[in-house]
Amino acid sequence: MTNSSIDSIAVKADHLYKAFGRRPHEIVKKLKAGKSRADISSLGIAAVIDASFEVKKGEIFVVMGLSGSGKSTLIRMLNGLWDTTSGTVTIGGTDITGVSAQELREVRRKSISMVFQHFALLPHRTVIDNVAYGLEIQGMGRAERLAKAQTIIDLVGLAGWADNLPSELSGGMQQRVGLGRALAADTDVLLMDEAFSALDPLIRREMQEQLIELQAALGKTIIFITHDLNEAMFLGDRIAVMRDGRIVQIGTPEEILTDPANDYVAQFVQDVDRARVLTAASVMEPVRAVVTTSGGPRAALRVMREFQTSVAFVLNRDNSFVGVVRDSDVLKLVKSGETDLRKIIIGDAFSVGPDTPLVDLVEPSVENAQAIAVVDEKKRLIGVIPRVTLLAALGNVSTQTGSLPTIEPRSTIPLSVLDETLKETATEGSEL
Amino acid sequence: MNDFRLPLGTWAEGFVDWITNTFGFFFDILRTVFKGAFEGVDFLLVSPPFWVIMILAAALAYGTRGWKFAVGTVVGLTLILGVNQWENAMDTLALVLVASVIAIAISVPLGILAAKSSTASTIIRPILDFMQTMPAFVYLIPALILFRIGVVPGIVATIIFAMAPGVRLTELGIRGVDKEVVEAGQAFGASPWRILRQIQLPLATPTIMAGINQVIMLSLSMVVIAGMVGAGGLGAEVVGSLNRIDVGLGFEAGLSVVILAIFLDRITASLGDTQSTGMFGTLRLAMRNRKSATAAPAQPARV
Numbered sequence: 001m002t003n004s005s006i007d008s009i010a011v012k013a014d015h016l017y018k019a020f021g022r023r024p025h026e027i028v029k030k031l032k033a034g035k036s037r038a039d040i041s042s043l044g045i046a047a048v049i050d051a052s053f054e055v056k057k058g059e060i061f062v063v064m065g066l067s068g069s070g071k072s073t074l075i076r077m078l079n080g081l082w083d084t085t086s087g088t089v090t091i092g093g094t095d096i097t098g099v100s101a102q103e104l105r106e107v108r109r110k111s112i113s114m115v116f117q118h119f120a121l122l123p124h125r126t127v128i129d130n131v132a133y134g135l136e137i138q139g140m141g142r143a144e145r146l147a148k149a150q151t152i153i154d155l156v157g158l159a160g161w162a163d164n165l166p167s168e169l170s171g172g173m174q175q176r177v178g179l180g181r182a183l184a185a186d187t188d189v190l191l192m193d194e195a196f197s198a199l200d201p202l203i204r205r206e207m208q209e210q211l212i213e214l215q216a217a218l219g220k221t222i223i224f225i226t227h228d229l230n231e232a233m234f235l236g237d238r239i240a241v242m243r244d245g246r247i248v249q250i251g252t253p254e255e256i257l258t259d260p261a262n263d264y265v266a267q268f269v270q271d272v273d274r275a276r277v278l279t280a281a282s283v284m285e286p287v288r289a290v291v292t293t294s295g296g297p298r299a300a301l302r303v304m305r306e307f308q309t310s311v312a313f314v315l316n317r318d319n320s321f322v323g324v325v326r327d328s329d330v331l332k333l334v335k336s337g338e339t340d341l342r343k344i345i346i347g348d349a350f351s352v353g354p355d356t357p358l359v360d361l362v363e364p365s366v367e368n369a370q371a372i373a374v375v376d377e378k379k380r381l382i383g384v385i386p387r388v389t390l391l392a393a394l395g396n397v398s399t400q401t402g403s404l405p406t407i408e409p410r411s412t413i414p415l416s417v418l419d420e421t422l423k424e425t426a427t428e429g430s431e432l
Numbered sequence: 433m434n435d436f437r438l439p440l441g442t443w444a445e446g447f448v449d450w451i452t453n454t455f456g457f458f459f460d461i462l463r464t465v466f467k468g469a470f471e472g473v474d475f476l477l478v479s480p481p482f483w484v485i486m487i488l489a490a491a492l493a494y495g496t497r498g499w500k501f502a503v504g505t506v507v508g509l510t511l512i513l514g515v516n517q518w519e520n521a522m523d524t525l526a527l528v529l530v531a532s533v534i535a536i537a538i539s540v541p542l543g544i545l546a547a548k549s550s551t552a553s554t555i556i557r558p559i560l561d562f563m564q565t566m567p568a569f570v571y572l573i574p575a576l577i578l579f580r581i582g583v584v585p586g587i588v589a590t591i592i593f594a595m596a597p598g599v600r601l602t603e604l605g606i607r608g609v610d611k612e613v614v615e616a617g618q619a620f621g622a623s624p625w626r627i628l629r630q631i632q633l634p635l636a637t638p639t640i641m642a643g644i645n646q647v648i649m650l651s652l653s654m655v656v657i658a659g660m661v662g663a664g665g666l667g668a669e670v671v672g673s674l675n676r677i678d679v680g681l682g683f684e685a686g687l688s689v690v691i692l693a694i695f696l697d698r699i700t701a702s703l704g705d706t707q708s709t710g711m712f713g714t715l716r717l718a719m720r721n722r723k724s725a726t727a728a729p730a731q732p733a734r735v
Contacts (some may be wrong), residue, residue, distance in 0.1 A: 043639055079613055083621060105623065108621035109619060109621030110621075114616070117612070119610050120610065120612035120615065121613070121616075122616075122631060122634075123613075124634050124635070133616075133620060134621075137620050137626070181620075364540060
């Protein structure tokens with residue numbers, strides 16, 4: 001490992017075990033020897049079994065699992081609220097397992113804060129005092145911490161509520177206070193334990209969107225616990241799926257969706273709103289019918305004949321995407337003896353970025369007979385999404401999108417016509 | 433079978449004898465301290481003219497619960513004055529105050545200890561059971577031996593008898609504080625002491641105040657029994673009326689105890705109630721509203 005890759009790891013969990021019972025270490029020993037969770041049930045409960053993962057700086061890492069899967073235990077080991085029975089947790093390069101209570105408090109003050117499912121606000125303190133709580137513990141003076149808390153209150157959208165008590169706020173607003181308290185502490189890592197689970201669906205969505213905005217603005221490392229797969233897919237850069245104390249899969253939302261590690265994950269993800277999770281990049285297909293603007297109509301026609309397609313994608317010399325040409329137009333152009341392909345390029349052919357979710361592709365796909373072009377930030381064509389592919393991806397026809405046969409818009413003109421045209425124009429065109 | 437006899441009583445006697453001999457000086461000090469405390473408080477209550485105390489009590493009543501309770505207090509105290517029990521009532525009040533304050537000073541920290549440590553809780557609980565169920569008269573016997581006749585054995589017996597609910601409800605209150613809120617304190621790196629002071633005690637206050645209320649109520653009921661060992665006050669009147677079968681005196685002294693009880697109960701109950709409607713509650717609210725008025729103008733609610 002290089003130094004830079006060590007630096008970029010914010011939180012590292014290494015073979016974490018947590019067992020409850022009279023002799024937790026014996027339970028862990030048996031688990032390590034290969035016994036299952038059911039085998040040791042007479043001794044106690046194994047809440048977390050052999051959990052290892054690394055969370056990169058600035059990443060939203062979601063731990064997803066149903067209740068009883070051990071996710072809440074896992075998150076409480078990350079900031080030392082609960083001791084690990086075995087294994088180590090490293091926060092920003094510091095091993096926090098087995099350190100003194102004093103050192104642990106220091107780590108919590110400086111490096112890692114937490115947002116709770118039921119908000120866990122101090123009910124007898126005003127909003128601003130709640131937000132400033134972490135700063136107060138850090139030993140910041142009153143005037144200074146209130147000023148800082150006020151900016152955080154504005155940031156999370158609670159301006160004007162600073163002097164209210166938490167009980168006077170709605171659930172969504174209370175959780176904004178909880179989030180504000182964690183943000184004000186200004187730690188690199190934020191733990192969020194089912195933070196939005198107690199909120200109404202509409203407010204939950206609003207909070208999720210706001211969290212993503214805040215994360216983009218502040219660059220915090222967030223470890224988010226949830227039982228809601230849609231939430232996990234929406235928020236997570238990477239997701240760890242937990243079941244019965246074990247992490248069964250870690251991957252990006254798309255990896256989890258398109259390549260589930262086992263039947264459990266597969267069953268879990270079948271109800272997910274695929275259109276919101278899958279992105280253009282994950283379903284796009286390689287482009288084959290490509291022509292350049294300088295190549296001329298005859299070259300275009302030849303390419304289209306070769307791939308038997310009705311559209312070809314036109315690129316500039318620097319490989320940037322210009323638009324598409326249709327076979328009927330090219331045919332007319334060739335017959336008329338024109339040599340400039342630019343005249344017939346349909347420039348407004350829809351192009352999208354690789355991160356566009358499929359839900360945003362449905363409408364353009366209806367309006368465009370042509371396939372949708374996927375371009376990167378330099379406008380270079382990196383793939384195409386024909387309508388059929390989009391439908392197949394949304395309908396979950398096959399999870400192996402990679403092995404799907406390439407489906408491109410079928411040629412609308414018989415091959416013989418193309419051949420004939422090419423032959424007729426051969427003398428004038430090809431010699432030039 | 434008839435020969436079988438456990439010498440428990442002898443042992444208890446021997447134990448008390450041993451304590452008397454070994455720690456006699458300690459109990460003498462304790463006796464002086466308690467006596468001094470009682471006499472000091474008693475002096476404050478008895479020496480001013482009755483109307484000064486009455487006005488003070490009415491003001492306190494108005495501050496905690498409002499004018500209705502203040503009027504009730506004046507009426508009640510006038511009744512005590514009317515049956516010629518004023519001085520006895522003040523003696524009793526002094527005894528209750530001293531005993532309660534000491535009982536609370538012992539029981540609340542014990543309750544905190546029991547809440548923090550399960551071991552402490554397991555040890556303390558049976559002792560409390562013992563203290564609460566042992567007939568109250570029984571405490572008077574060793575107390576008499578250790579502190580001689582007078583007001584001090586009364587105070588000591590009262591403390592022991594009244595302590596238990598203070599410990600129990602403090603423990604219950606602290607254990608009952610929302611786990612997540614305590615975790616929040618820990619997660620932000622607060623020390624156990626800070627969590628106790630800023631989270632557990634404030635949130636457990638209503639329950640702890642209920643415990644304190646019970647301590648005072650039990651003190652008052654024990655004070656009558658303490659009259660038997662010469663603690664004076666209303667208790668002595670009740671015991672005296674019992675000896676002479678004096679229904680009238682017994683009723684008058686008993687009613688005075690009831691009036692004192694109601695007064696103390698209502699006052700302590702409202703101190704635990706954060707939504708109190710009295711002047712103190714209104715003051716708290718007013719202070720908060722003033723603070724928010726100086727901050728940014730309130731904006732319409734965003735859901």
